Amino acid sequence: MVSKNCDVIIVGAGAAGLTLAARLAEGGKSVSILEAGPERKLGDLVSSQIWARKLKWSEPAVSESGNHKIGHAFNAGTGTGGSALHHYGVWLRMHEGDFSLSSDHGVGLDWPLNYEELAPYYDQVQAEIGLSGDSVKERWRPQGAPYPMPPLPLFAQSRVLAKGFAKTGRHTSPLPLAINSEPYQGRPACHYDGWCDSGCSIGALGNPLAVWLPRALAAGALLEHNARVSRVIRDANNTQRVESVEYLQDGERKTMQADRIIVAAFAVQSVRILLSSATEQHSAPGNHSDKLGRYLMTHPAGTIFGLFDEETYPHQGVTAGQLLSHDDYDEKDAAGGFGSSQWMIGHAIKPHDLLGYGTNRPDIFGAELEPWLKRASRHLGNMTVVCEDIPLPENRITLSDRLDRDGIAHAHAHHDLEPSAAARCTQRMSEGADILRAAGASEVWAGPRIGQHHMGGAVMGSNPEESVTDAFGRVHDTDNLYVAGPALFPSSGAVNPTFTITALASRQADHILSIN
Amino acid sequence: MPAPLSRRHLLARGTTAGFFIVAGQWLWLTPREAEARVFDPQVLSPEQCKALSILGDALVPGAADAGIAAYIDLQLQAGDESLLIGKYLGVDTPAQTEFYRAAADNVISLAGDKNSMQTFATNMASDSLSGWAGPPASYVLFVLRADALDVTYGTPEGFERLGIPYMAQIKPDKPW
Numbered sequence A: 001m002v003s004k005n006c007d008v009i010i011v012g013a014g015a016a017g018l019t020l021a022a023r024l025a026e027g028g029k030s031v032s033i034l035e036a037g038p039e040r041k042l043g044d045l046v047s048s049q050i051w052a053r054k055l056k057w058s059e060p061a062v063s064e065s066g067n068h069k070i071g072h073a074f075n076a077g078t079g080t081g082g083s084a085l086h087h088y089g090v091w092l093r094m095h096e097g098d099f100s101l102s103s104d105h106g107v108g109l110d111w112p113l114n115y116e117e118l119a120p121y122y123d124q125v126q127a128e129i130g131l132s133g134d135s136v137k138e139r140w141r142p143q144g145a146p147y148p149m150p151p152l153p154l155f156a157q158s159r160v161l162a163k164g165f166a167k168t169g170r171h172t173s174p175l176p177l178a179i180n181s182e183p184y185q186g187r188p189a190c191h192y193d194g195w196c197d198s199g200c201s202i203g204a205l206g207n208p209l210a211v212w213l214p215r216a217l218a219a220g221a222l223l224e225h226n227a228r229v230s231r232v233i234r235d236a237n238n239t240q241r242v243e244s245v246e247y248l249q250d251g252e253r254k255t256m257q258a259d260r261i262i263v264a265a266f267a268v269q270s271v272r273i274l275l276s277s278a279t280e281q282h283s284a285p286g287n288h289s290d291k292l293g294r295y296l297m298t299h300p301a302g303t304i305f306g307l308f309d310e311e312t313y314p315h316q317g318v319t320a321g322q323l324l325s326h327d328d329y330d331e332k333d334a335a336g337g338f339g340s341s342q343w344m345i346g347h348a349i350k351p352h353d354l355l356g357y358g359t360n361r362p363d364i365f366g367a368e369l370e371p372w373l374k375r376a377s378r379h380l381g382n383m384t385v386v387c388e389d390i391p392l393p394e395n396r397i398t399l400s401d402r403l404d405r406d407g408i409a410h411a412h413a414h415h416d417l418e419p420s421a422a423a424r425c426t427q428r429m430s431e432g433a434d435i436l437r438a439a440g441a442s443e444v445w446a447g448p449r450i451g452q453h454h455m456g457g458a459v460m461g462s463n464p465e466e467s468v469t470d471a472f473g474r475v476h477d478t479d480n481l482y483v484a485g486p487a488l489f490p491s492s493g494a495v496n497p498t499f500t501i502t503a504l505a506s507r508q509a510d511h512i513l514s515i516n
Numbered sequence B: 001m002p003a004p005l006s007r008r009h010l011l012a013r014g015t016t017a018g019f020f021i022v023a024g025q026w027l028w029l030t031p032r033e034a035e036a037r038v039f040d041p042q043v044l045s046p047e048q049c050k051a052l053s054i055l056g057d058a059l060v061p062g063a064a065d066a067g068i069a070a071y072i073d074l075q076l077q078a079g080d081e082s083l084l085i086g087k088y089l090g091v092d093t094p095a096q097t098e099f100y101r102a103a104a105d106n107v108i109s110l111a112g113d114k115n116s117m118q119t120f121a122t123n124m125a126s127d128s129l130s131g132w133a134g135p136p137a138s139y140v141l142f143v144l145r146a147d148a149l150d151v152t153y154g155t156p157e158g159f160e161r162l163g164i165p166y167m168a169q170i171k172p173d174k175p176w
Helices: A015-026 A051-055 A082-086 A101-105 A115-129 A156-167 A212-218 A266-275 A366-379 A419-438 A498-514 B007-013 B031-036 B046-059 B068-077 B085-089 B093-110 B114-125 B137-153 B156-162
Strands: A006-011 A031-034 A063-065 A222-224 A228-235 A238-249 A252-263 A297-307 A323-325 A341-345 A380-387 A396-403 A409-414 A443-446 A450-455 A481-483 B018-022 B025-029
Touching: A006 A015, A015 A031, A015 A082, A015 A212, A015 A498, A031 A252, A051 A082, A051 B085, A115 A498, A156 A323, A156 A341, A156 A380, A156 A419, A212 A222, A228 A252, A228 A266, A252 A266, A266 A396, A266 A409, A266 A450, A297 A366, A297 A419, A341 A419, A366 A380, A366 B046, A366 B156, A380 A419, A419 A443, B046 B068, B046 B093, B046 B114, B046 B137, B068 B093, B068 B137, B085 B093, B085 B137, B093 B137, B114 B137, B137 B156
Parallel strands: A006 A031, A006 A252, A031 A222, A063 A409, A252 A481
Antiparallel strands: A228 A238, A238 A252, A297 A380, A297 A443, A297 A450, A323 A341, A341 A380, A396 A409, B018 B025
């Protein structure tokens, strides 16, 4: 006889997990959350790019291969809040066409839902978390409720860069952000100090610690830290049902049972947990047609830098940037490559760290360096293009032969960028250099192409033979096991995923609450 | 060598970074203080530390005084808790120690004196150093230069040096 500990177990205390925890606990469910990493509080988030590295994924390491690696350690997080604790707060809706990639273009996959079905959840979540933006100036924005707050102010850098977009016939709008431009629901307005990547300690950025965690705990959800889930276990008497999760905590192997189990451990670790749950009798949950782990995606992205005669003071503002351009977003088939793309314009930037301007000019060293850094600290402009990745079955998460000290297999992530997606990124970066020159830059250079955000691996779909979960994230060959978070995405679009992750989680919560 | 710190001084310091062996004694110091007292590294050899310090300072002047060798050695001691930028670049924690040892050994065996370090760095950037072993020289240059930027400019003092307001929400009580 198996005893039940709670109604719902959620694996992972990131954006998806804590949104679900808040919604389900407020809906009357008893909820337990198991988080692999340590407890983090807003007061722990010191303003330092060096200390910020503690928020990123560490061990067990994820090995990587392919011509466009996903950058797991940089993009993933660990501890309360997960990767959303160090996210920059760019909250954009996916466009209508992002949901029908296969039907419209014959590549990749379709979503099992369309924009109209998700739109009410975008509206609901944006009212709860508080978004700042200008829905009228976003001429490309899908229909939806106006933003509850006005946009953040523009600083010198974005005013300079906007001239380049205007001179080349392009449009810009304020970047929509989950950052308060004014006090909102008890949280203060932003200080515009550029410390978003270190985790916003004042709660102006709507990270899970500021918004969802307090609600979940107030509604009675229980959260355990340093509880690393190794696998889920099927009911021996009903293999359609998953009865418990096994996890490691304080050197002990423990199990916890519930009516429903939701794996919301970001893309790679969610898949690792499911793959590790295969037994001699049964394939891993959701892997009945060998689709688990496949269609791993990361947005190809690159930053363009320029030096201007005008003073830009690039330390001012927020890490995400100040302006947005989606002019070409819906022209996935446009000449030069394939896929959507967007510009995030005018990032607040530091001199060091992986994305810093000093780090991105390795050709300058010795006595020339400090005078150059001083000039850049007053005259630099920068902006990032984010492009669409095409979901490919060959891009996949698998279990590594390497085991950690507890005998759990590490994950391996393989990712190649499809040539037409790579061409689109190269094309846009070249255009970006032209835009900066049009804005008056005397010197322009590009950072490396990197992988931003992780999506796919446990994709949702209408056909159980072609996907891992249904449209509500329920794993096809189970009755009560769910996946939440970016692992569900069948395609990537070219927008930052946190808004869609949270809207999907909100929709999943309504669905679960509707089941007796 | 400066006189050993007194207990009163240590208590007065309040916020510090880690234990270092200085002249046979464990002391609780920031890396910058440790380097100033010629610390005894725990992972790298003294020669390796000196080599990384000289190269780091050639890349980013001020990095030696800022404590780059002590910073690297302390972070390598930290294992999974390491703050080195290498974690972003796909270098897992156990491999980082071998990475820095190999980098330092190349500098020891191939670089000339301190005055020739600029030329050495230029040849690292183009991977044109004969006899270089281990990770590519240009990659080592990128990583070590990033470490040097971290210790020299990634702190409130470094921002001040560039004339940038730090504007901390919560000021770090130690640089790393």
